Amino acid sequence: MVNRNSLNIDKFLYVLRHNWFYIPLALSIALILAMITIQKVGKNYKIEASLQIQDQSLSTHSGQQELFLKGAELFSSNTNVADEMGVITSLSTIAETLRDMNSHITVFTPHPGIFGIGTKYDELKVPPFQIKLKEGFPQVTNIPVKITFLNNGTYRVQATIEKGSLLFQSSTIDSKFDTSLDKTTIDKTLKLTQPYNDNYLNFSIDLQGNTPPSVTTEYSFVINEMRSLAESFRNKISVEPIFDGASILNISSSSSYPQQEIDFINNLMKTYIAKSLSKKNRLAQETIASIDKQLDIAVDTLSNIEGSLEDFRSKNEIIDIAKTSENLNEQYTDLNEKKSDFSVKIEYYQYLTNSLSNNVDIDEMKSVSTAGIEDPVLSNLLIELNALIRERSSIAFSSSKESPVLKGIDQRIKTSRSAVMNNVKSLLNSYTINLRNLEQRLNKINYQISQLPKGERNLTSIERNFSLNDDLYSYLLQKKAEANIAVATNVSDKTIIDEAHLAGNPFPKKTHLLLTFIILGFIASAGILFWRYITLSKIITENDIPAYIKWPVLDSRLHQASKKADPHSYKSLKVYNKLKEKAKANAKVISIVNSDKDDDAHSFIKELISQMIGMGNHIAIVHLTADLEGAIDSSKKSTDNINQDLFDVKQAKDISLHKLHINEVADKKPLQQLLFKLKENHDFVLILTPPLNGSLAYYKIREYFDFTLYLIHSGVTDTSALAEHYANLESDNSIGIVIMEQT
Numbered sequence: 180m181v182n183r184n185s186l187n188i189d190k191f192l193y194v195l196r197h198n199w200f201y202i203p204l205a206l207s208i209a210l211i212l213a214m215i216t217i218q219k220v221g222k223n224y225k226i227e228a229s230l231q232i233q234d235q236s237l238s239t240h241s242g243q244q245e246l247f248l249k250g251a252e253l254f255s256s257n258t259n260v261a262d263e264m265g266v267i268t269s270l271s272t273i274a275e276t277l278r279d280m281n282s283h284i285t286v287f288t289p290h291p292g293i294f295g296i297g298t299k300y301d302e303l304k305v306p307p308f309q310i311k312l313k314e315g316f317p318q319v320t321n322i323p324v325k326i327t328f329l330n331n332g333t334y335r336v337q338a339t340i341e342k343g344s345l346l347f348q349s350s351t352i353d354s355k356f357d358t359s360l361d362k363t364t365i366d367k368t369l370k371l372t373q374p375y376n377d378n379y380l381n382f383s384i385d386l387q388g389n390t391p392p393s394v395t396t397e398y399s400f401v402i403n404e405m406r407s408l409a410e411s412f413r414n415k416i417s418v419e420p421i422f423d424g425a426s427i428l429n430i431s432s433s434s435s436y437p438q439q440e441i442d443f444i445n446n447l448m449k450t451y452i453a454k455s456l457s458k459k460n461r462l463a464q465e466t467i468a469s470i471d472k473q474l475d476i477a478v479d480t481l482s483n484i485e486g487s488l489e490d491f492r493s494k495n496e497i498i499d500i501a502k503t504s505e506n507l508n509e510q511y512t513d514l515n516e517k518k519s520d521f522s523v524k525i526e527y528y529q530y531l532t533n534s535l536s537n538n539v540d541i542d543e544m545k546s547v548s549t550a551g552i553e554d555p556v557l558s559n560l561l562i563e564l565n566a567l568i569r570e571r572s573s574i575a576f577s578s579s580k581e582s583p584v585l586k587g588i589d590q591r592i593k594t595s596r597s598a599v600m601n602n603v604k605s606l607l608n609s610y611t612i613n614l615r616n617l618e619q620r621l622n623k624i625n626y627q628i629s630q631l632p633k634g635e636r637n638l639t640s641i642e643r644n645f646s647l648n649d650d651l652y653s654y655l656l657q658k659k660a661e662a663n664i665a666v667a668t669n670v671s672d673k674t675i676i677d678e679a680h681l682a683g684n685p686f687p688k689k690t691h692l693l694l695t696f697i698i699l700g701f702i703a704s705a706g707i708l709f710w711r712y713i714t715l716s717k718i719i720t721e722n723d724i725p726a727y728i729k730w731p732v733l734d735s736r737l738h739q740a741s742k743k744a745d746p747h748s749y750k751s752l753k754v755y756n757k758l759k760e761k762a763k764a765n766a767k768v769i770s771i772v773n774s775d776k777d778d779d780a781h782s783f784i785k786e787l788i789s790q791m792i793g794m795g796n797h798i799a800i801v802h803l804t805a806d807l808e809g810a811i812d813s814s815k816k817s818t819d820n821i822n823q824d825l826f827d828v829k830q831a832k833d834i835s836l837h838k839l840h841i842n843e844v845a846d847k848k849p850l851q852q853l854l855f856k857l858k859e860n861h862d863f864v865l866i867l868t869p870p871l872n873g874s875l876a877y878y879k880i881r882e883y884f885d886f887t888l889y890l891i892h893s894g895v896t897d898t899s900a901l902a903e904h905y906a907n908l909e910s911d912n913s914i915g916i917v918i919m920e921q922t
Contacts, residue, residue: 190719193894194712201711202704209700213693222685224437228444229676230451232263233426259566260426264418265573267428267451273409273416274352276450280442283350283408284310286400304439307392309385310400313374316381317346317357320404324380328392329368338365340379345404352406412443427676437681444679456671463666470659477652484645508643511624514617515647521614528607535600557602564595718896721918725898728905730889733757733915736783754888755790757915758863766885766913767858773870774889774896774904783890783919784867788834796862799835801853803868835861854883878907887914 266272277283286306312318322344325337340363347356359379369375374383392398415432430448434440571588718724721732734753758769773780791798835857839850857864866884881887891901908914 187720187722190715190723191708191712193719194708194715197894198708198711201707202701205704205707206697206700209696209703210693213696216692216696223433223435224440224685225682226432226434226437226440226444226679227677227682228430228448228679229421229427230267230430230448231427231674231676232260233672259569259573260420260428262569262573264428266454267418267430267447268413268416270352270406270409270413272451272454273412273447274350274405275454276443276447277405277408277412278350279450280446281309282439282443283403283405284312284400285403286310286398289397289399302436303398304436306398307387308398309387310402311383311385312350312402313376313381313383314349316376317348317378318350318381318402319359319379320345320347320402323399323401324365326384326398326400328371328394328396328398330394333368333370334384335368336365336375336380338380339363340365344379346379347402347404350405352409354405356404415440416444416447430679431682441679441681445675448675448679452671452673452675455673459671460666463662467659467662467666470655470662474652474655474659477648477655480648481645481652484641484648487641507624511621511643512646514621514624515643516650518614518617518621519647519651521610521617525607525610525614528603528610531603532600532607535596535603554606557599557606560595560599560602564592564599567592567595716898717894718891718898718901718918719893721916723898724891724916725902728901729912730905730914730916733888733917735918736920752790754787754915754917755794758791758886759794761886762862765858767862768854768864768866768883768885770866770868770881770884770887772868772887772889774891774901775870780890780919783917784865788865791863792834797835797860798863798865799837799857799861801837801839801850801857801864801866803839803866850880851883881908881911885913887911889914889916891916891918893918893920 285302286308287302319338319340322338322340325335327335327337329335340359342359342362344359345356346359347354349355363379365377365379367375371384371386375381386392415434417431418428421427421429430444432440432444567588571585571592574582574585574588721735724732761767761769771780771784788798788800837853837857839853854864868880889904
């Protein structure tokens with residue numbers, strides 16, 4: 180039983196033998212593509228750096244500092260790694276870095292392409308001049324501007340502004356833009372000291388060094404749109420913790436220009452650290468400025484009170500105050516201190532209410548403890564609101580305004596802000612009621628003091644006011660000193676651990692790339708051969724014969740591998756034995772028919788005849804030389820040389836040769852009579868018929884044949900042709916197949 184689902188090795192070798200040229204062809208194409216890729220891609224370098232976003236030693240120091248410096252928590256940070264990663268890779272941070280490096284302007288020089296075809300542009304990493312853009316004026320982006328330096332200290336500007344080109348008025352990611360209405364050609368010559376300006380470009384040239392650029396070299400520059408440029412750099416950057424829970428981030432990137440990428444990453448880390456420190460210092464300076472305003476008011480008040488006290492003593496000569504006055508003064512002082520404390524808190528809660536109502540950034544507000552208020556509930560609510568706002572900032576980097584996640588965090592911020600507002604209003608109402616009670620008590624004490632002698636009363640009032648304002652002045656000075664110390668000791672808790680550097684060897688390596696393309700070439704050629712294998716409809720071995728064809732395969736010459744001296748005898752032995760069995764049953768008339776037209780079967784017939792004669796048999800050969808439908812056989816060679824090709828002179832006495840033409844067998848009687856006569860005198864009668872392909876001869880006279888040898892030629896006979904012949908002869912069981920290898 181033939182396993183038709185297994186790999187047919189003979190068929191595969193046949194496909195390989197006839198399609199081997201695909202292998203060198205695919206390898207040649209792969210090598211050409213490899214050389215083009217190596218030249219086009221070039222080398223890529225991996226750049227790495229590491230940054231610590233929270234120095235634990237500084238955080239511990241800040242926590243100890245809070246014990247004796249109230250308000251110092253304003254400068255401490257509760258770092259969230261995901262938030263800080265978002266800040267580092269934010270478009271604003273990257274854009275600020277690129278703007279500081281002047282990287283939003285690309286300068287390049289043109290030169291002829293490969294084999295002088297086309298123009299190739301090389302970017303200048305260190306150009307001999309810099310382009311300084313004038314902020315606030317339109318600048319066309321993504322349009323090459325040609326600069327030519329002339330001998331007379333001038334330069335020439337050439338550019339073509341296409342219709343619809345983008346014009347930006349600043350080099351920030353949120354700058355406004357417009358579009359050009361018409362196509363415009365620029366060609367203008369100016370002095371080197373003169374800036375260029377029109378409706379599309381506004382810049383000046385800053386020469387680097389004392390040597391002017393070469394007048395024989397053409398330069399061009401392109402103003403890159405900052406948002407798209409920042410996005411391209413952000414897409415290359417990868418930021419991730421060195422391990423889960425770590426506050427040290429690994430920043431990596433890859434580029435064909437390693438020094439440019441190293442400079443960018445180093446400047447990116449410095450920009451991030453500077454922004455973080457600047458934010459802290461800005462909040463500290465605003466706190467100190469607020470204290471200074473209150474100190475100015477306290478100084479003016481103290482000056483007025485001191486003048487009043489001096490005038491009173493000079494006029495009334497009162498120095499000591501009676502015991503009653505002292506008690507009242509102590510009570511009054513105590514109540515006034517509480518009143519001042521309540522007033523400060525009420526003022527802060529009113530400030531906080533207005534800030535929350537106007538949606539002021541929580542980071543910009545004065546801290547609770549800086550205002551002298553110890554309220555853990557309010558502090559926790561503000562910290563929670565601050566965390567939600569930071570979380571929203573982190574999510575907003577990678578989400579659209581319509582994102583459900585962003586809407587959800589907005590709702591949580593709204594709820595938290597409402598909770599803070601309700602808490603502040605509740606506290607404000609409570610302290611307002613307490614202030615009213617204090618004022619009532621103060622009015623009562625004032626009334627008691629008014630009953631004292633007029634001089635003592637006036638002195639007590641002046642000293643009381645002086646004491647209150649003096650205490651307030653001292654308190655503000657202490658707060659200012661604390662804030663100044665905090666500013667002086669304020670350092671960034673972000674630290675560069677490793678500056679940007681090359682990591683590993685450049686990639687891809689030429690040998691690896693070449694090997695990859697060679698492997699791809701082999702894979703492609705193997706794919707082609709496999710495709711040719713599965714789509715080959717020719718019959719190569721008996722495995723390729725459709726399973727529904729029931730004709731037996733008498734001999735498959737591809738599979739015979741004899742070590743005997745006479746391989747021909749062995750090859751024909753199976754067929755001869757089968758025919759011998761037929762002859763014993765008086766089935767002597769054997770037709771030999773080709774499956775395909777013009778395919779030579781003489782080698783097999785000659786072997787079969789030699790085998791029969793060698794076994795002592797007398798044979799007759801009847802050669803039909805023309806188609807029964809009237810088409811003349813064009814294969815004259817096989818007719819004229821039949822005696823020479825099929826047997827030698829020694830065998831001629833055992834062979835009876837007959838040739839029949841179309842006219843002789845048209846009515847079938849001559850053929851019937853001839854076959855009857857030959858069967859009586861010979862052991863075998865071999866009928867050489869025209870091929871089945873294109874002929875109806877076999878179908879008309881096959882009733883006179885006892886058995887048919889159906890010759891299939893390996894690599895020639897099509898599966899569909901065999902199926903068609905089988906459909907016409909399916910009822911004929913006296914047919915055996917012989918598979919012959921193509922010569």
